[in-house]
Amino acid sequence: MNEEFQGYKGRALQVLKRIGARVGDIVRVLKKGQKFEGILIPRSEFGDDKHIVIKLRSGYNIGIFIDKDTEINKIGPGVKPTFSPPPLPDQKTKLPRVAVLSTGGTIASRVDYRTGGVRPALTANDLYSVVPELSDIAVIEAQILFSIFSENITPNHWSQATKYVARHIKHGVAGVVVAHGTDTMGYTAAALSFALQNLPVPVILVGSQRSADRPSSDAATNLIGAVKAAASAPFAEVVVAMHETVNDQSIIFHRGTKTRKCDTSRRDAFKSINTSPLARFKNDKITMLTDNYNRRESQRKLTTKPLFEEKVSLVKFYPGLNPGVIKWYAENGFKGIILEGTGLGHISSRCFPIIKKAIARNILIGMTSQCIWGRINMNIYNTGRDLLKLGVIPLGDMLSETALIKMMWALGNTKDEEEAKRLLTSNVANECLCRTVF
Amino acid sequence: MNEEFQGYKGRALQVLKRIGARVGDIVRVLKKGQKFEGILIPRSEFGDDKHIVIKLRSGYNIGIFIDKDTEINKIGPGVKPTFSPPPLPDQKTKLPRVAVLSTGGTIASRVDYRTGGVRPALTANDLYSVVPELSDIAVIEAQILFSIFSENITPNHWSQATKYVARHIKHGVAGVVVAHGTDTMGYTAAALSFALQNLPVPVILVGSQRSADRPSSDAATNLIGAVKAAASAPFAEVVVAMHETVNDQSIIFHRGTKTRKCDTSRRDAFKSINTSPLARFKNDKITMLTDNYNRRESQRKLTTKPLFEEKVSLVKFYPGLNPGVIKWYAENGFKGIILEGTGLGHISSRCFPIIKKAIARNILIGMTSQCIWGRINMNIYNTGRDLLKLGVIPLGDMLSETALIKMMWALGNTKDEEEAKRLLTSNVANECLCRTVF
Numbered sequence: 091m092n093e094e095f096q097g098y099k100g101r102a103l104q105v106l107k108r109i110g111a112r113v114g115d116i117v118r119v120l121k122k123g124q125k126f127e128g129i130l131i132p133r134s135e136f137g138d139d140k141h142i143v144i145k146l147r148s149g150y151n152i153g154i155f156i157d158k159d160t161e162i163n164k165i166g167p168g169v170k171p172t173f174s175p176p177p178l179p180d181q182k183t184k185l186p187r188v189a190v191l192s193t194g195g196t197i198a199s200r201v202d203y204r205t206g207g208v209r210p211a212l213t214a215n216d217l218y219s220v221v222p223e224l225s226d227i228a229v230i231e232a233q234i235l236f237s238i239f240s241e242n243i244t245p246n247h248w249s250q251a252t253k254y255v256a257r258h259i260k261h262g263v264a265g266v267v268v269a270h271g272t273d274t275m276g277y278t279a280a281a282l283s284f285a286l287q288n289l290p291v292p293v294i295l296v297g298s299q300r301s302a303d304r305p306s307s308d309a310a311t312n313l314i315g316a317v318k319a320a321a322s323a324p325f326a327e328v329v330v331a332m333h334e335t336v337n338d339q340s341i342i343f344h345r346g347t348k349t350r351k352c353d354t355s356r357r358d359a360f361k362s363i364n365t366s367p368l369a370r371f372k373n374d375k376i377t378m379l380t381d382n383y384n385r386r387e388s389q390r391k392l393t394t395k396p397l398f399e400e401k402v403s404l405v406k407f408y409p410g411l412n413p414g415v416i417k418w419y420a421e422n423g424f425k426g427i428i429l430e431g432t433g434l435g436h437i438s439s440r441c442f443p444i445i446k447k448a449i450a451r452n453i454l455i456g457m458t459s460q461c462i463w464g465r466i467n468m469n470i471y472n473t474g475r476d477l478l479k480l481g482v483i484p485l486g487d488m489l490s491e492t493a494l495i496k497m498m499w500a501l502g503n504t505k506d507e508e509e510a511k512r513l514l515t516s517n518v519a520n521e522c523l524c525r526t527v528f
Numbered sequence: 529m530n531e532e533f534q535g536y537k538g539r540a541l542q543v544l545k546r547i548g549a550r551v552g553d554i555v556r557v558l559k560k561g562q563k564f565e566g567i568l569i570p571r572s573e574f575g576d577d578k579h580i581v582i583k584l585r586s587g588y589n590i591g592i593f594i595d596k597d598t599e600i601n602k603i604g605p606g607v608k609p610t611f612s613p614p615p616l617p618d619q620k621t622k623l624p625r626v627a628v629l630s631t632g633g634t635i636a637s638r639v640d641y642r643t644g645g646v647r648p649a650l651t652a653n654d655l656y657s658v659v660p661e662l663s664d665i666a667v668i669e670a671q672i673l674f675s676i677f678s679e680n681i682t683p684n685h686w687s688q689a690t691k692y693v694a695r696h697i698k699h700g701v702a703g704v705v706v707a708h709g710t711d712t713m714g715y716t717a718a719a720l721s722f723a724l725q726n727l728p729v730p731v732i733l734v735g736s737q738r739s740a741d742r743p744s745s746d747a748a749t750n751l752i753g754a755v756k757a758a759a760s761a762p763f764a765e766v767v768v769a770m771h772e773t774v775n776d777q778s779i780i781f782h783r784g785t786k787t788r789k790c791d792t793s794r795r796d797a798f799k800s801i802n803t804s805p806l807a808r809f810k811n812d813k814i815t816m817l818t819d820n821y822n823r824r825e826s827q828r829k830l831t832t833k834p835l836f837e838e839k840v841s842l843v844k845f846y847p848g849l850n851p852g853v854i855k856w857y858a859e860n861g862f863k864g865i866i867l868e869g870t871g872l873g874h875i876s877s878r879c880f881p882i883i884k885k886a887i888a889r890n891i892l893i894g895m896t897s898q899c900i901w902g903r904i905n906m907n908i909y910n911t912g913r914d915l916l917k918l919g920v921i922p923l924g925d926m927l928s929e930t931a932l933i934k935m936m937w938a939l940g941n942t943k944d945e946e947e948a949k950r951l952l953t954s955n956v957a958n959e960c961l962c963r964t965v966f
Contacts, residue, residue, distance in 0.1 A: 152907070153907065239874065239877075239909065239910070239911050240870070241845075241847075241869070241870050241871075241874040241875055241876050241877075241911055242876050242877055242878075243847050244847055244848055244876075245847065245848045247847075248847075271871075272871060273870035273871035273874055274846075274847050274870055277846060277847050278847075351870070351871065351899050352899055352900060352901055353899050353900075353901040353902040354871055354872050354873075354897050354899045354901070354902030354903060354904060354905070355872070355902050355903075355905075356901075356902065359899065359902075398848075400848050400850075401850075402848070403849075403850065403853070404844060404846050404849075405844075406842060406843075406844040406868070407679075408712075408715060408842050408929065408932060409679075409681050409682055409683060409685075409686075409712050409715050409716075410682055410683045410836075410838050410840070410936065411841075412838075412839075412841065412860075414856075414860065415841070415853060415856065415857070418852075418853065418856045419853070422850075422852065430844070431679070432678070432679050432711035432712055432789070433679075433710060433711035433789065433792055434792050434793070435792075436677065436679040436711055437679055438679050438680050438682075439677075439679075439680055440680075459792050460789075461789050461790055461791055461792045461797065462790060462791075462900075463790055463791040463792070463794075464791040464792030464793050464794065464797075465792060465793075466792060467792070467793075469590070469591065471677065472677070473677050473679055473680075491846065494846060498848065
């Protein structure tokens with residue numbers, strides 16, 4: 091592929107060649123009285139030959155259909171960002187060491203102004219240069235683990251990330267920051283919560299909703315809060331660090347098993363569900379929001395349980411759900427299913443026969459609620475009681491996503507069905523604020 | 529089955545016979561120093577022979593294991609509720625006529641004190657007797673449509689409900705109330721929003737989170753708000769009426785396509801998503817919360833489009849989702865799939881090949897976000913753009929549940945794929961606050 095015109099072909103390529111504009115250059119488009127200015131960015135391989143795509147100053151991309159009334163001009167070359175030499179901390183500094191591991195996603199990236207593409211900017215020097223405040227907080231040890239969109243993260247990536255985090259902790263860092271795309275950051279946070287046990291130091295997942303090259307980016311503030319917590323927070327748990335509100339005044343730390351992305355684009359998209367957040371970073375200070383947490387203790391010996399069983403599925407129930415899909419899972423070697431039921435933990439009785447058969451095949455079936463908030467209670471209505479009798483496992487106030495990952499983890503760590511059930515229903519990482527059942 | 533001891537067998541049955549307690553009687557249990565008093569209620573057919581179940585005064589049921597240290601006594605017979613004669617409105621009244629149709633669920637039921645079972649209480653006389661305030665608001669025409677738990681509602685029930693609602697509207701009622709279990713009330717509200725077009729009068733779905741025989745029940749207040757709106761609200765749309773907050777001071781009306789149950793048990797479990805509620809009932813007055821709504825106009829001619837295609841599915845994406853499940857739907861005659869993606873509308877690229885094949889078979893594939901709040905935008909990241917190129921249909925800020933039902937409805941109303949796509953992407957019942965795409 092021609093990198094200078096990456097992805098452009100046919101009519102669009104002809105126009106770009108004619109005006110001498112390459113990917114990364116700044117172009118101005120006039121169309122139907124409207125003016126658009128921005129950086130010409132590459133197209134995906136699925137692109138047609140009739141549009142060009144530019145990244146506007148607002149940070150958003152726009153595709154523009156090229157017809158005879160479209161006037162396109164190159165108005166400047168791509169601006170290369172200048173990197174000031176990083177204010178490297180004195181070698182003899184007493185600043186804590188923090189590992190910053192990147193997996194991809196908006197937080198770990200910035201637009202490369204030459205290609206218009208997004209690339210990870212995660213060497214320690216890059217980080218100090220983009221967020222100079224970090225050099226006052228910690229000595230950063232940066233490492234790129236993966237460079238993928240977070241929707242492409244799989245359970246296998248969780249296992250790998252567990253090993254890398256553990257390695258840095260064993261080498262004595264004060265804490266670990268994992269830069270992650272926000273789309274599946276909640277899932278990865280839950281996975282690491284189960285896989286990293288007996289943590290001596292904090293593990294902070296951090297994302298951003300807008301890339302660092304946009305004026306409104308939350309990347310720098312989130313990263314500062316995350317590194318601050320990794321360096322000096324009193325807790326030793328896996329958390330997600332994001333904006334508390336839409337303004338930049340505080341970063342909030344959500345427990346890894348109790349948080350989900352609840353907005354497609356707001357900076358405060360992550361919420362703690364069925365519990366309060368663990369801590370807050372505001373005015374340069376970290377405040378704990380509960381007394382009930384695992385304390386930082388550098389001598390504590392980390393243990394890892396990094397395996398996840400991929401043959402576990404999540405089925406969201408809805409009126410008209412075809413029970414055949416549960417049958418498909420049961421007949422294709424799946425070892426567990428989380429049912430995301432309605433209300434207190436219900437699904438249609440037309441699914442009961444196949445559930446009975448699946449449980450007879452030793453498939454674990456757990457119940458959560460699609461309501462998100464609140465807890466299931468399968469003792470109130472007949473449907474719940476009937477499901478309990480069939481052997482469906484009630485999962486309290488656990489998030490569906492957390493329940494899915496916990497089941498993958500439980501079945502990844504034992505071949506014994508009863509032991510997996512025991513793990514699933516006991517509290518491992520604050521995922522379930524369970525009431526005693528009489 | 530012996531009705532007096534319904535569901536009890538073995539050891540439990542022996543104990544009940546010995547103390548002379550039948551289902552419906554009040555019993556007191558002493559166990560390990562704790563005392564439980566309540567109504568003995570029937571057990572399900574899946575029940576063992578070692579527990580009895582009583583309904584406590586709190587309204588919750590509790591199963592008690594019977595061992596040698598359990599002391600059980602009958603302390604009284606079941607109390608039959610007394611019905612005061614309904615304050616029937618004068619035959620010459622000018623009060624509006626309101627149809628109250630029940631489908632089942634907590635709102636439409638009360639405990640039958642003879643059997644401990646829950647049964648619908650939906651004759652007009654029963655309603656006036658349970659909620660005497662109704663007789664000041666409207667002349668009620670009550671009808672039981674179904675008597676099922678709402679998790680057992682199917683698309684076929686939506687078609688039937690559409691016909692019944694339409695029949696009452698054609699007979700000139702001022703509005704229709706549909707009493708519904710809260711578990712799937714949001715789904716039914718969306719279904720009726722698409723199926724009932726050009727509404728002359730309001731259609732109010734109403735539920736309750738606690739049954740009417742519990743002191744803290746929200747059934748009466750919700751029902752009063754619903755009947756008031758059906759009788760006199762200025763709007764003619766399908767809405768859900770529930771508590772606005774946990775207190776009893778206001779009932780809020782959510783648009784049927786923009787609401788979901790967001791808590792398993794709170795009285796204000798329903799929320800309007802990505803929009804403000806339509807109206808509020810407080811201090812005996814209905815206030816509109818927007819100017820942009822369909823006005824009541826009794827001369828307007830209702831049209832119904834009551835058909836729903838059941839071969840449409842909703843797949844919630846998560847890391848590790850096996851693409852085989854999408855293949856199963858594609859190979860089993862499904863005509864449409866809603867993907868509940870992450871963030872702005874993403875799923876793993878390992879699903880791309882099967883999606884491409886499914887679309888080649890003329891299966892409609894739509895994208896929503898599991899974030900719930902916000903809107904998808906598939907033009908920002910490569911994953912989104914690639915999915916658009918494959919032919920995945922972006923569904924803006926539509927709720928996943930609403931998108932599913934809209935696709936069932938679109939495919940139920942036309943065999944023409946292009947027409948179904950057009951319906952899916954145009955605004956039919958305020959389900960999508962769409963921005964123009966350049």
